[in-house]
Amino acid sequence: MLRYLTAGESHGPQLTAIIEGMPSSVPLSTESINHELARRQQGYGRGGRMLIEKDTAEILSGVRWGETLASPVTLVVRNRDWQNWSEKMSPLSEYRDDSSAVTRPRPGHADLSGALKYDHHDVRNILERSSARETAVRVAVGAAAKALLQVFDIRVGGFVSEVGGILASPPDLPLEDLWALAAQSEMFCCDDLAEQRMKHAIDTAKAAGDTLGGVVEVQVVGLPPGLGSYVQWDRKLDARLTMALMSIQAIKGVEVGLGFESARRPGSQVHDELFRDAGRIDQGAKSAYYRITNHAGGIEGGMSNGEPIRVRAAMKPIPTLYKPLRSVDMLTHEPFEAAVERSDTCAVPAALVVAEAVVAIEIANAFLEKFGGDSVGEIKRNLNGYCEQIRNA
Ligand SMILES: Cc1cc2nc3c(=O)[nH]c(=O)nc-3n(C[C@H](O)[C@H](O)[C@H](O)COP(=O)(O)O)c2cc1C
Numbered sequence: 001m002l003r004y005l006t007a008g009e010s011h012g013p014q015l016t017a018i019i020e021g022m023p024s025s026v027p028l029s030t031e032s033i034n035h036e037l038a039r040r041q042q043g044y045g046r047g048g049r050m051l052i053e054k055d056t057a058e059i060l061s062g063v064r065w066g067e068t069l070a071s072p073v074t075l076v077v078r079n080r081d082w083q084n085w086s087e088k089m090s091p092l093s094e095y096r097d098d099s100s101a102v103t104r105p106r107p108g109h110a111d112l113s114g115a116l117k118y119d120h121h122d123v124r125n126i127l128e129r130s131s132a133r134e135t136a137v138r139v140a141v142g143a144a145a146k147a148l149l150q151v152f153d154i155r156v157g158g159f160v161s162e163v164g165g166i167l168a169s170p171p172d173l174p175l176e177d178l179w180a181l182a183a184q185s186e187m188f189c190c191d192d193l194a195e196q197r198m199k200h201a202i203d204t205a206k207a208a209g210d211t212l213g214g215v216v217e218v219q220v221v222g223l224p225p226g227l228g229s230y231v232q233w234d235r236k237l238d239a240r241l242t243m244a245l246m247s248i249q250a251i252k253g254v255e256v257g258l259g260f261e262s263a264r265r266p267g268s269q270v271h272d273e274l275f276r277d278a279g280r281i282d283q284g285a286k287s288a289y290y291r292i293t294n295h296a297g298g299i300e301g302g303m304s305n306g307e308p309i310r311v312r313a314a315m316k317p318i319p320t321l322y323k324p325l326r327s328v329d330m331l332t333h334e335p336f337e338a339a340v341e342r343s344d345t346c347a348v349p350a351a352l353v354v355a356e357a358v359v360a361i362e363i364a365n366a367f368l369e370k371f372g373g374d375s376v377g378e379i380k381r382n383l384n385g386y387c388e389q390i391r392n393a
């Protein structure tokens with residue numbers, strides 16, 4: 001089983017992750033992690049913070065000579081902005097300055113509920129950890145999960161399908177070609193016209209002091225059927241992916257396959273019919289069974305069914321607005337209008353990269369549960385044995 005924890009504040013010195021359960025002999029380099037970190041910093045609509053940060057990862061344990069050892073992997077992403085905050089964020093009591101306390105909770109953030117829950121009078125004690133800055137190191141963990149999956153030819157990618165109500169229409173191409181197209185576009189959206197309209201909508205929202213959300217779609221290709229299980233609620237793959245996606249800051253909805261649309265259609269237009277072709281095995285498929293539609297999004301009964309997994313996540317608009325929202329000062333109990341120094345206008349492309357990361361982590365976890373072993377070699381033997389078992393099914 002793959003487990004991880006992250007630590008670190010948005011304006012503290014660094015973000016740290018420890019990954020436990022990584023098997024031995026997975027190729028892992030800072031270059032592959034940095035590639036994902038750079039993708040997360042891309043995207044039209046980000047604010048001033050992204051001009052300060054140039055995220056790179058350090059691997060501080062669990063990897064030797066480019067391969068994992070099976071011991072815990074420690075990853076660190078440093079905050080460049082820390083140098084501007086070292087006194088305000090110092091662990092030393094002599095820097096305490098109650099006059100700088102943030103007493104004005106921002107609507108749409110963890111600020112107010114967090115201050116009440118943890119008995120803090122300075123909202124900075126909440127917002128530092130609830131910030132989506134934490135997603136930088138989760139993307140680093142996701143890069144490690146992608147590296148593990150890559151060994152078994154399982155790949156995770158995606159694109160932005162909607163921003164501010166503008167829908168992208170990706171061309172009808174294999175998923176990996178769509179990922180390549182998305183990689184060339186600033187909004188990761190595979191549709192030039194939609195991209196232009198999205199950017200214009202972001203400019204308009206920004207000029208009006210407003211913000212925009214959107215929808216991202218993540219796909220996984222190369223999975224055998226049978227990851228996850230129907231036998232217990234917390235083993236269902238769709239439930240686990242949904243939780244992982246909902247754990248991303250500002251994600252408010254998740255759909256698997258057709259999702260909510262399946263509730264509007266009759267059964268004949270929802271369920272994917274089954275076919276079998278023994279020749280598929282010779283062409284590298286793991287199962288002779290296939291479907292010509294994939295409305296289920298690659299998951300039936302809480303298990304991968306061998307088709308590509310397709311999940312979507314909806315991101316709400318960024319809650320910090322230049323157009324002030326009303327709130328209440330927790331010190332004076334007076335109403336006020338929240339003033340902003342800097343914030344993103346739209347971070348949907350960044351959320352796509354985070355969504356890919358958490359999906360990769362959860363898929364890697366389910367993969368290790370099914371084929372678990374301590375080394376890549378052992379997992380390969382387990383996977384091959386299973387493929388042999390289902391080959392003539
Ligand atoms: C990549 C990314 C960047 C974000 N940037 C900002 C930002 O600049 N300003 C802001 O107010 N919220 C930003 N958010 C959203 C908040 O972190 C999030 O809405 C807040 O923590 C409350 O959590 P909740 O929306 O899940 O309830 C961002 C979220 C993500 C995923």
Ligand SMILES: C=C(O[C@@H]1CC(C(=O)O)=C[C@@H](OP(=O)(O)O)[C@H]1O)C(=O)O
Nearest residue numbers: 049050130131132133136249342343344
């Ligand atoms: C730092 C990142 O995102 C941040 C997420 C965030 C929030 O409130 O969630 C607020 C902003 O940070 P700051 O308050 O320092 O300007 C974003 O820039 C990042 O994505 O790396």
